[in-house]
Amino acid sequence: MKKKTDLRVIRTKKMIIEAFVALSKTKEYEEITIQEIADAAMINRATFYAHFKDKQDLYDQILEVSIKAFAEILDTEKLLSGKTVKLKKMERMLTKIFQVIQENKPFFSSISDGRATIQFRQKLIELLYDKYEEIFKNLKITENDIEVPIDFIVQYMTSIFLGTVHWLVNYENNFNPDHMARLVIKLVGNGHLTVLGIEIDRD
Amino acid sequence: MKKKTDLRVIRTKKMIIEAFVALSKTKEYEEITIQEIADAAMINRATFYAHFKDKQDLYDQILEVSIKAFAEILDTEKLLSGKTVKLKKMERMLTKIFQVIQENKPFFSSISDGRATIQFRQKLIELLYDKYEEIFKNLKITENDIEVPIDFIVQYMTSIFLGTVHWLVNYENNFNPDHMARLVIKLVGNGHLTVLGIEIDRD
DNA sequence: TCACATAATCAACAGATTGTTGTTTATGTA
């Protein structure tokens, strides 16, 4: 099970991914040809096909990696204690996440285009669903006698997160991860959670 | 200036757009070829090029039309009276917008894919910027001595709107436009606006 | 109703791009 991967394979894959990310900054996904990627990565076009099924496959694999970083952070702490949401923990988690994004700003900027958004969103939703369900499952939120489904809450919260990320990587700003986290917590914590009737623990 | 457009032109354009929207439901944007669009629209491929520069051009024009519907609604009412936001007006506007979306659900569903999202977002932001600026320009919002720029607020609010729309058209639900508007107003109005220190008029 | 401007069809074109294959060369590994 522990066969070491050939150095050449690792090197080539790395170069392909870097080439693609670099190209993403200059042109749209659809405009990038395999030949261009191969040229930029300084490999033969056929070699590309030895590693990736097609352009979409390359894209998926890149996305997969970046999502994993988030998943690891999210798995570390429990946000819920009884029926109370731990805001401080939430803030810590957010700070870490914004840190990862900040450190890889050019990367996230290049992959957070239109194409990524929908897939990114979908993967994030899958990732966040359990977290949110944990918080909201015992809560019946109603609006004019119509129950507000968890689906909606998750979409809503994910949108906020995505919007924040989008702004962070695409606009000039001097916000550090810490400030971002605090700001989002302030908006979501003081705003939404109380509106939705969630108990809050600020320590 | 008032030359009437040839009926054939209108008919053909309509068929191309309808064909494209229909195809969007079965496959991804990149997978759709001009030939397929032409086949579905029952016109010659060359005719397509007589009306649209390329696939992207077609897409842009479709998006343009759908944005206009929103723009018209947004232009009707002033949201701000002095320093106070008129929630009721906001709710009326939102209701109308959700109505438009609801009525054209399959359409918005098919165009609100990853591709659209980023362009849709951009156009919405341009559209909403003035509205938001009107509300927030005289307000200095600070977080730990760092001023929160209008950019951020607009991104944040636009994200919420987009997320809501995304949920509305892509998930099974029995929410009518009225309920959607009320729910969003409740979340945004009671939550964010108060956090941001905006005065609110609920009538 | 009819002439005509113009829209749509059709066939054919070069140029790009894709994905694959068989052969040869280069190189990391043990």
Next chain:
DNA sequence: TACATAAACAACAATCTGTTGATTATGTGA
């Protein structure tokens, strides 16, 4: 250093794009 295998290379059919010139069909306005 020998060998397994990764990468380079060249050539391939297949598909799609965008354009053009000639021909046919059809709305429109007189």
